Amino acid sequence: MSKALIIAQSENGARELSVAARSLAQEVVLFVAGANAFTNVADKVCHVDVPGNRIADDAYVSLKNVFDSEAPQYILAEDCLASLSLIGRLAAQTGAAVITGVRSFDGDTTESLYFGGVGVRYAKSLSDVKMYVIAQDAFDASLATGSDLVEEVAFIEPDCAVEKLSSEALPPASVDLGSATIVVGCGRGFASKDQLQLARDLAAKLGGEVGCTRPLAEGADWFPREAYIGVSGQVVAPHAYIAVGVSGQMQHMVGCSGADLVIAINKDKNAPIFSQCDYGFVGDIATALPALTAAL
Numbered sequence: 518m519s520k521a522l523i524i525a526q527s528e529n530g531a532r533e534l535s536v537a538a539r540s541l542a543q544e545v546v547l548f549v550a551g552a553n554a555f556t557n558v559a560d561k562v563c564h565v566d567v568p569g570n571r572i573a574d575d576a577y578v579s580l581k582n583v584f585d586s587e588a589p590q591y592i593l594a595e596d597c598l599a600s601l602s603l604i605g606r607l608a609a610q611t612g613a614a615v616i617t618g619v620r621s622f623d624g625d626t627t628e629s630l631y632f633g634g635v636g637v638r639y640a641k642s643l644s645d646v647k648m649y650v651i652a653q654d655a656f657d658a659s660l661a662t663g664s665d666l667v668e669e670v671a672f673i674e675p676d677c678a679v680e681k682l683s684s685e686a687l688p689p690a691s692v693d694l695g696s697a698t699i700v701v702g703c704g705r706g707f708a709s710k711d712q713l714q715l716a717r718d719l720a721a722k723l724g725g726e727v728g729c730t731r732p733l734a735e736g737a738d739w740f741p742r743e744a745y746i747g748v749s750g751q752v753v754a755p756h757a758y759i760a761v762g763v764s765g766q767m768q769h770m771v772g773c774s775g776a777d778l779v780i781a782i783n784k785d786k787n788a789p790i791f792s793q794c795d796y797g798f799v800g801d802i803a804t805a806l807p808a809l810t811a812a813l
């Protein structure tokens with residue numbers, strides 16, 4: 518009987534993997550480290566209780582033991598940090614290939630999007646054991662099926678462990694870019710955190726949301742991480758995307774390629790964004806934004 522081992526940290530992720538796995542194998546076993554043992558999503562759950570001073574990624578020796586005893590033909594991992602780390606370790610230990618970002622299967626052929634959706638790639642693993650990372654929302658989690666059978670698996674201390682010093686919950690997401698019809702995207706052209714108020718005023722006038730480029734969320738910390746748009750951040754599809762002080766690098770622009778209209782405001786008339794927008798204004802944020810907001 519063909520078997521798939523799925524590696525997940527969140528319940529929704531486990532449910533999506535379960536649906537993907539059932540399209541490949543007759544039996545599905547879920548490996549979950551640290552989080553709760555989600556039931557009714559797989560035929561069996563192998564749950565590892567991770568000690569408080571360790572991180573889920575360190576359950577890789579326990580995972581290898583489960584892999585050896587279950588002998589699956591397929592490994593599917595959720596696209597989240599711990600599961601990526603775990604499948605990477607397992608691939609390195611077993612010498613298998615991993616295909617990432619999988620959205621669908623046609624037999625052994627996988628379909629993945631790359632670079633935030635600028636292209637689609639079809640690929641096939643030549644390994645005996647097939648390992649896949651499944652893209653978020655690619656499979657319908659509501660179709661998951663399974664039993665309530667849970668097997669507790671011992672946490673085995675790895676040779677190279679990570680010590681968890683502390684952790685704390687962050688405030689819930691403060692922006693909802695996915696459903697916004699207008700997004701004002703802020704870039705490094707903003708001189709200070711205070712100057713972002715000009716973008717917020719414009720967004721408020723238009724009933725929109727404010728997002729940013731990656732450097733403003735990672736590094737400057739002017740925005741929460743979920744507010745940055747691009748290949749490694751949010752992909753948005755508003756009616757209008759207003760890019761302010763944004764140069765127009767490809768890694769950012771693929772994140773707003775679904776916008777019906779792109780408007781750019783930049784003081785450099787040679788900025789690359791001007792060749793990627795529908796309307797462009799050459800001007801300084803300090804004067805152009807208040808004037809635009811006042812004119813609306």
Ligand SMILES: Cc1cc2nc3c(=O)[nH]c(=O)nc-3n(C[C@H](O)[C@H](O)[C@H](O)COP(=O)(O)OP(=O)(O)OC[C@H]3O[C@@H](n4cnc5c(N)ncnc54)[C@H](O)[C@@H]3O)c2cc1C
Pocket residue numbers: 703704705706707729730731732745746747748749750761762763764765766767768769772782783784785788800801802803
């Ligand atoms: C692997 C990888 C992944 C990445 N993923 C992402 C991603 O998902 N999202 C993302 O955004 N970036 C991402 N980046 C970073 C990306 O390559 C760019 O560095 C980043 O998008 C640039 O941000 P920016 O346009 O705000 O800054 P800059 O490129 O520095 O541009 C600032 C712009 O502001 C203009 N400006 C300056 N002052 C003013 C003013 N007073 N008034 C008007 N205009 C002004 C300048 O002319 C300039 O064009 C990634 C990079 C790598 C290597």
